[in-house]
Amino acid sequence: MSKSNMSKRYSAEFKRDAVALVRSSGRTVTAVARELGVSPEGLRNWVRQDDTDRGEGPAGALTSAEKEELRRLRRQNREQQQTIEVLRKATVFFARESDR
Template sequence: MGSKYTKRYSAEYRRDAIALVRSSGRTVTEVARELGVSLESLRDWVRCGQADCGEGTGAS
């Protein structure tokens, strides 16, 4: 169970953030600061490579 302070981002927002990192030529750190997203979150999204990473249906 996550913290009550954890922000939830839509799959579309994560997809757009990943695309921005990949297309901008900027570092994940720079993009995270610009978007106001934690560096760790954005890094995980990019590493996973998909907007719905970690939020599947529970099937392995």
């Protein structure tokens, strides 16, 4: 597997500390990323998301809480659609059985 396809997961605390280091050090995102051993683009995304979470992001950008709620609602919607499909099939099955 190539390096670009390998996604590392970092804790929220690590991300928070990395963003704080960028903000307090006065160094570039690239320099801090190199020091921490993370992708500069990944760190840049964390800084951008932190801006959004603090109400300083671009108009229409979703906060972390909003993104999590959207994920939760999409998962719930998917589960409900599956339940509806099972009930629809059961209804068709039992309607056929009662016609016999």
